[in-house]
Structures are given as structure tokens and as C-alpha cells.
């Protein structure tokens with residue numbers, strides 16, 4: 582069972598559209614799919630034709646009570662052939678309050694416990710639609726998932742806030758001790774505008790292999806389908822929106838999550854050629870300094886060894902990277918702020934805003 586969370590703290594970047602239509606496309610390819618609607622606004626529930634106000638029990642009941650997860654199956658509704666839904670409701674917005682007094686661990690693992698309680702073989706895919714913030718519900722989704730899809734819209738300034746999201750994922754990876762495979766999906770693409778083409782190029786240049794090849798084009802039928810409570814695959818099967826989500830499903834099917842990195846890396850000749858590269862950041866005021874670049878999927882400090890030393894007033898962060906020969910772009914994340922390396926004159930302006938420092942490993 583592959584559990585995939587669709588995450589971005591920004592609203593309107595097509596999380597729900599991606600969740601519902603990817604789920605329907607996977608289901609029409611014959612996979613059994615469960616959509617978990619974790620957004621109190623219940624847009625995915627509505628987009629699958631179910632009125633949240635007419636649902637007896639929703640995810641709140643499952644997540645609010647200790648051990649409630651074992652009842653997940655009882656709230657699941659059928660939303661189509663091979664396609665089920667764990668519905669949301671506005672009451673889900675009270676969950677954070679309800680669980681406030683519990684240990685962090687206990688309250689963030691509610692959904693993963695629920696998903697684990699599903700009998701083996703019930704679903705091939707579980708797709709989790711997240712709310713537009715990184716609160717308790719999104720943490721629950723990330724804990725339950727082993728894969729993350731971040732939709733980025735190419736119609737507006739897409740990259741804003743992705744740095745924060747990657748930081749959250751990095752933090753969480755540390756805390757839950759499981760790796761998350763993060764992939765970027767470009768959405769709301771209108772190839773007629775120069776802005777969209779530039780944004781797409783910038784996203785690809787920044788995130789490289791993390792990007793799906795599939796790009797979801799702007800297609801008004803997607804909005805109409807959601808309004809009618811139907812996935813695009815059945816509402817308008819020949820529309821661009823249906824074609825694009827079918828292509829996305831094929832890509833998802835073709836790329837099972839990466840196995841333990843150590844195992845795959847050891848066998849890879851590229852990694853054998855990797856060597857340790859050291860960079861340093863000096864600052865008197867900073868408390869937390871991480872490094873993110875195309876070498877670690879822009880997830881701050883992922884796969885990086887850090888040493889902190891004091892040099893009089895100044896603190897020195899030493900970052901030890903393992904890199905194969907090549908050219909890399911990176912930035913420091915200094916107390917949550919993304920900055921270029923002040924000691925490295927080599928930098929390029931990033932098509933998605935700001936400047937990235939450049940490191941060449943020969």
C-alpha cells in the first residue's frame with residue numbers, strides 16, 4: 582500500500598484537484614484507491630459527490646478518540662468503482678483543540694495508526710488531501726505517508742512558501758525517522774503565457790528529478806467537474822484535465838517510492854565517486870543554520886553532517902556534504918530564512934526568485 586500525502590500550505594494550488602483526479606485515474610487503471618479528506622473544508626468530499634453535512638461519521642470521530650483509528654473502515658464511503666473516501670467535515674477543524682493536551686507523538690500519529698489498521702490488501706493507494714496549513718492535520722498526513730506530492734501552480738508566484746514546506750518535511754523526517762519521497766507537480770499551467778513558461782522552467786531547474794514530467798494544464802472542465810461532484814475521468818474523459826491526470830497516474834504507477842537510500846546508493850557508481858565536500862557558514866547571531874540544495878532535494882540538512890563551533894563571538898556551522906562530481910545549487914536556511922552563501926561569490930539568479938549559490942565539485 583502506497584500512502585501519498587498531497588501537501589502545500591498554500592490554498593488554491595490544486596491539492597484537492599490533484600488528489601481527487603489522480604485517485605480516480607489510478608482507480609480507472611484498476612487499482613483500489615482510498616481518498617482521505619483531511620481538510621475541514623471537505624472539498625475532496627464534495628468533489629467526489631458526497632455532501633459532508635449528510636455524512637453520519639467523518640474522520641473527526643476516527644482521529645479524536647484514542648484507538649478510534651481501528652474504526653476507520655466504518656466511516657469509509659464508496660465514491661466510485663475502485664474508489665473509496667474517508668470523508669471530512671467542518672468539525673475536523675476542532676481536532677487540534679481537542680488533542681491539545683496530548684503528547685505530540687500521540688496526537689500526530691493518529692492517522693498513521695488508522696491507516697495501518699486497514700486489513701492488508703484493501704487498497705493499493707491511499708491519497709491524503711491536506712488543508713492549506715501545516716498544523717496538526719498535515720503533520721498527521723506526513724506521518725502516515727511515505728510519499729509527498731507538492732503541487733505548485735505556474736500561474737502565480739509558485740515557489741513562495743515551498744522553502745518553508747521543505748523545512749517542515751525535513752524536521753518531520755528527523756522526528757518520525759522515516760524518509761519521505763517528495764515530488765513536485767506543476768499545475769494550472771497555461772503555456773500561452775510567458776510567465777507560466779518561465780515559472781515552469783524555473784521549477785524544473787530548481788527541483789530537477791523531483792518534478793513529475795507530467796504538467797497539469799489549466800482546464801476549466803476540472804473546475805466544472807469538481808462543482809458537479811465528479812472526477813474529470815468520468816465527467817469529461819477526453820478533456821485535457823483528464824488526459825493530464827491519466828498521464829500523472831501512469832508516472833505514479835511507474836515510480837514506486839525509492840527504497841532505503843543507503844541500499845540503492847551503495848550500488849550506484851555515481852555515489853561511489855562521491856566525495857566529502859565541506860562548506861562553512863559564520864554568523865554571530867544565527868541560532869539554526871541548515872543547508873539545502875539540488876543535491877538533497879532542497880530539504881534542509883537532509884543527508885548532511887553538521888558541526889557547530891564557536892570562534893569567539895562568531896559561531897561556525899560546518900556542513901559536510903557527500904557529492905559526486907558536478908555542479909550544484911544551494912542556499913543556507915538561517916533561522917528559517919533562505920540566503921545565498923555570503924562567502925561564495927559564485928551565484929546564479931534563480932528563475933523562481935532570489936539567488937542560489939553555486940558549488941562545482943570536480
Ligand SMILES: Nc1ncnc2c1ncn2[C@@H]1O[C@H](COP(=O)(O)OP(=O)(O)O)[C@@H](O)[C@H]1O
Pocket residue numbers: 591592593594595596597598599624713768769770797798799800801802803804805807822
Ligand atoms: N488545472 C486546472 N485548471 C483549471 N482550474 C483548476 C485546475 N486545478 C485546479 N483548479 C481550480 O482551482 C481552484 C483551486 O484548486 P483546488 O484543487 O481546490 O486547490 P487547493 O486544494 O490547493 O486549495 C478550484 O476551483 C479548482 O477547481
Ligand SMILES: [Mg+2]
Pocket residue numbers: 596597598620624625711
Ligand atoms: Mg483543497
